[in-house]
Amino acid sequence: MCKMLEDMRNDVAIDIAQNLIKADNVSLEQIANATSLPLDTVKKLEAEIMSLA
Numbered sequence: 001m002c003k004m005l006e007d008m009r010n011d012v013a014i015d016i017a018q019n020l021i022k023a024d025n026v027s028l029e030q031i032a033n034a035t036s037l038p039l040d041t042v043k044k045l046e047a048e049i050m051s052l053a
Contacts, residue, residue, distance in 0.1 A: 010037075013035040013036060014037070014045065016034070016035050017032075017035045017037055018045055021042070021045060021046050028042045028043060028046060
């Protein structure tokens, strides 16, 4: 049960990070701090988003 909750939290954090990256006025460091995602993960998400644009 804990693993399922952790997976859901990570999915939500990734969704939030993607939205903040698209907002363009929030630094990657701020996004990492707000979502508790590692900065490297946030950077990878940014790269994915930019490659789709």
